[in-house]
Amino acid sequence: MSKKTMGIHHITAIVGHPQENVDFYAGVLGLRLVKQTVNFDDPGTYHLYFGNEGGKPGTIITFFPWPDAYKGVIGDGQVGVTSYVVPKGSMEFWEKRLEKFKVSYTKIERFGEQYLEFDDPHGLHLEIVEREEGDINPWIIGEVTPDVAIKGFGGATLLSAQPDKTAELLEKVMGLELVAKEGDFVRYRSTAEIGNIIDLKLTPIGRGKMGVGTVHHIAWRAIDNQDQLEWQKYVKANGYGVTPVQDRNYFNAIYFREHGEILFEIATDPPGFAHDESQATMGEKLMLPAQYEQHRAQIEQGLLPIEVRKLD
Numbered sequence: 001m002s003k004k005t006m007g008i009h010h011i012t013a014i015v016g017h018p019q020e021n022v023d024f025y026a027g028v029l030g031l032r033l034v035k036q037t038v039n040f041d042d043p044g045t046y047h048l049y050f051g052n053e054g055g056k057p058g059t060i061i062t063f064f065p066w067p068d069a070y071k072g073v074i075g076d077g078q079v080g081v082t083s084y085v086v087p088k089g090s091m092e093f094w095e096k097r098l099e100k101f102k103v104s105y106t107k108i109e110r111f112g113e114q115y116l117e118f119d120d121p122h123g124l125h126l127e128i129v130e131r132e133e134g135d136i137n138p139w140i141i142g143e144v145t146p147d148v149a150i151k152g153f154g155g156a157t158l159l160s161a162q163p164d165k166t167a168e169l170l171e172k173v174m175g176l177e178l179v180a181k182e183g184d185f186v187r188y189r190s191t192a193e194i195g196n197i198i199d200l201k202l203t204p205i206g207r208g209k210m211g212v213g214t215v216h217h218i219a220w221r222a223i224d225n226q227d228q229l230e231w232q233k234y235v236k237a238n239g240y241g242v243t244p245v246q247d248r249n250y251f252n253a254i255y256f257r258e259h260g261e262i263l264f265e266i267a268t269d270p271p272g273f274a275h276d277e278s279q280a281t282m283g284e285k286l287m288l289p290a291q292y293e294q295h296r297a298q299i300e301q302g303l304l305p306i307e308v309r310k311l312d
Contacts, residue, residue, distance in 0.1 A: 004175030008195030018065035027311035030144025053139035058195035059152030072211025077261030079215035083154035090148035123213025142312030155197030160260030219265035
């Protein structure tokens with residue numbers, strides 16, 4: 001038996017003040033806030049989801065905002081950089097937009113592609129790259145229109161405590177294709193058009209510390225519940241401890257920590273984000289899972305208010 005993931009489902013990170021988080025990802029980067037809910041394991045904390053207009057897998061970045069939490073350290077055992085892909089010809093727009101909002105950036109080249117590297121307000125490392133692949137994102141906010149809007153993930157750069165072990169997992173278990181090596185990086189590709197490029201750094205840089213400005217986990221796509229159960233058995237058979245299936249309302253999830261200490265999730269594509277509110281109104285109000293609905297008043301009282309603001 002062998003399996004191949006289609007690529008990244010979502011990436012989840014820890015950040016600071018929730019309004020700063022919303023202002024940056026919706027107001028500056030032009031992503032849609034597709035879901036306001038809470039951390040199912042800590043309902044006093046938001047869980048905010050941002051993605052393309054439809055909230056499709058491969059476009060979703062999610063956040064646990066902890067305003068008073070300690071600062072994390074990006075390092076081994078984490079996603080080091082989250083990459084976003086934009087349409088060809090839109091890089092000049094993004095340079096000007098980052099400058100407009102006083103976001104410092106650096107231009108770099110990797111594997112023959114030009115990237116803009118920058119940090120979000122809480123220290124999360126991001127980058128933007130142009131590619132033909134991926135559907136245009138029709139979501140419009142401010143000056144971010146479909147011809148320049150972020151399509152979804154370009155991919156991610158992984159920092160591993162044991163890069164050789166992580167490389168083996170990516171290729172032999174997750175089913176990614178090794179496509180190139182350059183300097184201190186090796187590049188893998190999945191079958192999807194977005195969220196499909198993984199760059200693995202081959203030299204450890206020192207262990208990361210979880211906190212504000214760091215990625216908590218990276219999630220990979222499973223087609224459906226049956227596919228996920230097959231993944232659960234397959235990953236376990238390859239020597240990794242895998243959790244039982246967790247119902248996350250918008251997808252089912254299983255988790256395992258690979259040998260390079262990065263926390264992996266495998267999440268189902270369905271049911272998606274429009275099953276408990278309409279596609280047109282996704283993200284406009286706080287949605288709670290059934291077990292917390294009876295505590296809505298208490299939960300809402302404890303959460304800082306947020307709103308999507310047009311900053312242009």
